Amino acid sequence: MRRSLFVCTVVAMLLLTTAISLAGQFDWRKFEGTSIRVLLNRHIWQEAIEPLIPEFEALTGIKVVTEVYPEDQFRAKLAVEFAAGVANIDVTMMMPQQEGPQWMHEDWIVYLDKFIADPALTSPDYQPDDFLAAAWSAELTTFRDPAIKPQLIGVPICIENTALMYRKDIFAKYGLAVPKTMEELEKVCKVIKDKGEITPIVMRGRRAAATSQWSAFMHSFGANWLHPDGSPAINTPEAVAAFEFYGRLLRLYGPPGAGGYHWYETTTDFSGGKAAMHIGPNNFFPSIYLDPSRSQVVETAGIAPLPAGPAGSRPIVGVWGLTIPYLSRNQDAAWYFIQWATSLEVVRRLQMEDGIPGGRKSAWEDPEMPKYHQQELIDNVLESLETGSPLWNPPVIPIGEVRDIIGEVIVASIEGRDVQAAADAAARRMAQVLDR
Numbered sequence: 001m002r003r004s005l006f007v008c009t010v011v012a013m014l015l016l017t018t019a020i021s022l023a024g025q026f027d028w029r030k031f032e033g034t035s036i037r038v039l040l041n042r043h044i045w046q047e048a049i050e051p052l053i054p055e056f057e058a059l060t061g062i063k064v065v066t067e068v069y070p071e072d073q074f075r076a077k078l079a080v081e082f083a084a085g086v087a088n089i090d091v092t093m094m095m096p097q098q099e100g101p102q103w104m105h106e107d108w109i110v111y112l113d114k115f116i117a118d119p120a121l122t123s124p125d126y127q128p129d130d131f132l133a134a135a136w137s138a139e140l141t142t143f144r145d146p147a148i149k150p151q152l153i154g155v156p157i158c159i160e161n162t163a164l165m166y167r168k169d170i171f172a173k174y175g176l177a178v179p180k181t182m183e184e185l186e187k188v189c190k191v192i193k194d195k196g197e198i199t200p201i202v203m204r205g206r207r208a209a210a211t212s213q214w215s216a217f218m219h220s221f222g223a224n225w226l227h228p229d230g231s232p233a234i235n236t237p238e239a240v241a242a243f244e245f246y247g248r249l250l251r252l253y254g255p256p257g258a259g260g261y262h263w264y265e266t267t268t269d270f271s272g273g274k275a276a277m278h279i280g281p282n283n284f285f286p287s288i289y290l291d292p293s294r295s296q297v298v299e300t301a302g303i304a305p306l307p308a309g310p311a312g313s314r315p316i317v318g319v320w321g322l323t324i325p326y327l328s329r330n331q332d333a334a335w336y337f338i339q340w341a342t343s344l345e346v347v348r349r350l351q352m353e354d355g356i357p358g359g360r361k362s363a364w365e366d367p368e369m370p371k372y373h374q375q376e377l378i379d380n381v382l383e384s385l386e387t388g389s390p391l392w393n394p395p396v397i398p399i400g401e402v403r404d405i406i407g408e409v410i411v412a413s414i415e416g417r418d419v420q421a422a423a424d425a426a427a428r429r430m431a432q433v434l435d436r
Contacts, residue, residue: 026123031333032061036090038337039067041074043093044287045158045320048354049341056340062333075099082108082325089327090334093320096139096154097393104153105397110324112152115335126339127362132382135159135359138319138390154321155342156359161384162216162306162315163282165289169300170198170276178304182220182245185307189253192276200253202266202275203246205414207407208400209262212392213280214410216316217242220309225394232430234406235423242309243423247413259414271295279306281318282384285377286355303376305383315384316392319359357381398433405429 040046046068053064069077074093081087082103094103103109115121116128128136140150164185166178174195179185189200204210218224223238233239250258255269263280267288270278273296278284282303288294289301306315322338324331340346347358352372363369364382394402405426412422 026125027120028060028123028336030120031330031336034061034330034333035063035065036328036330036333036337037065037067037088039069039074039078039089039092041093041320042068042070043158043320044354045350045356046093048350048356049157049346052346052349056337059340060333060336062336064337078325082106082327085327087327088329089325090330091322091328091337092325093157094154094323095318095320097318097390097395098399100153101395101397101399108326109153110326110328110331112155112324112335112338115332115339116152121332121335122339123343125344127344130344130362131156131359132159132361132364132385134161134317134385134388134390135319138317139321154323155338156319156321157342157356158320159357159359159381159385160281160283160318161381161388162213162279163285163380163384164304164306165270165278165280165282165285166302166304167198167273167276167297167300168302171302178302179307180305182217182307182309186245186249186253189249189277193253198273199255199269199275201249201277201279202255202258202261202269203250203279204263204266205250205254205258205261205410207411208403209407210410211403211406212316212318214242214246214406215389215392216279216306216314217246217309219314219316219389219391220306220311221245222309222311225391226396230434232427232434234409234430235420235427238310240420240423243409243413243419245309247410247416247419250414251416254414259411270301271297273297282377282380283357286357286373290374303374303380305380313384313387315388317385317388317390318392319390396434401433402430405433 050066057064078092081089135156139152139154139156171178174191176188176191179188192198192200204213218239221238221242223236223242224233227233266278266280267284269275271288271294285301285303290298292298306313322341324334328334344360344362347360348363348366350356351358351363352368364378369378393399396402409419409422409426413419
């Protein structure tokens with residue numbers, strides 16, 4: 001979202017406030033003359049932060065060399081350079097639930113706890129306790145050994161969580177209340193279907209792509225990816241109930257061809273006025289559904305928490321973070337960059353100026369924030385990120401292969417096949433992959 005004259009004035013004031021606040025008594029010039037290499041995924045956060053990097057360079061005297069790549073190329077480049085072990089990467093973006101298990105297993109990560117605990121390296125203004133609980137916990141890992149105290153592998157820069165997005169006009173027309181439970185959700189779907197005017201609900205159904213969204217249902221039904229001993233838990237009664245419910249919603253109340261739906265199809269249908277509800281990442285609400293150039297439902301779109309299942313409302317929390325790879329030769333200067341980029345002032349600015357959903361509670365609670373985000377979205381984020389789960393992916397190293405296996409159970413449910421049999425078969429295959 002581009003800036004109006006008013007926003008530009010606010011930004012100018014924030015620039016001055018940031019400079020004064022960050023300067024303080026903390027020695028930001030300690031690593032003056034250092035140059036750091038920063039690898040970034042092409043992303044809304046990257047687009048917003050790059051124009052601000054000269055401010056960091058002026059504050060610290062640290063030179064920042066950025067490289068930006070599309071997501072697939074970004075991940076491939078990191079994997080090659082990490083495996084080769086000859087390059088120098090000081091800071092990189094990462095999704096802890098995507099890359100975390102492998103990077104931990106291969107010792108490709110630098111733990112950040114020691115930097116935060118060192119008053120010579122972390123400003124007293126940093127306030128790590130200000131991060132939303134679920135966003136922060138997404139960056140804590142116990143992948144290597146559950147007996148070890150969780151360690152911090154990154155700091156959140158951009159977050160998303162599962163939400164129910166719905167058409168206020170359709171709900172008003174049919175006299176419907178926003179569903180607060182999964183049972184109410186199915187009843188609402190049935191009423192809308194019986195009216196015969198619009199598809200009741202859209203969600204992802206395309207195999208592996210659907211697993212990240214199904215996982216919110218899995219957690220809300222009280223299931224988990226794995227048992228405590230590390231064996232697959234996707235065929236427990238709770239997991240099967242989540243598979244059955246998710247598939248039934250799409251089979252009975254979703255669009256034709258729901259088994260082929262990814263994020264593009266779901267957002268296209270809802271923004272085009274073809275569906276009454278969409279359960280998916282809440283970042284689509286401000287970035288697509290409230291954008292007049294991309295949406296036909298700007299005036300009628302609403303957002304609400306994920307309806308509660310037997311275990312409550314447990315939306316998944318997706319987080320991009322910044323981390324320091326083992327290849328860094330300038331770890332202290334790299335931490336200075338991460339500390340600056342995730343400071344209260346910078347997070348607040350990105351959220352207000354560019355609509356970046358950041359991980360700091362104070363930014364969402366800022367009295368100025370409703371000028372830039374609907375109160376519905378703010379309330380949804382604050383509620384969901386305190387109750388959500390960061391485990392939107394199975395916490396295993398062969399994530400891609402395991403997601404493919406689990407996705408087949410989702411498709412089986414959508415098609416009305418025997419879900420228990422499909423889940424049992426998937427659990428066996430998943431165990432073989434993990435054993436291998």
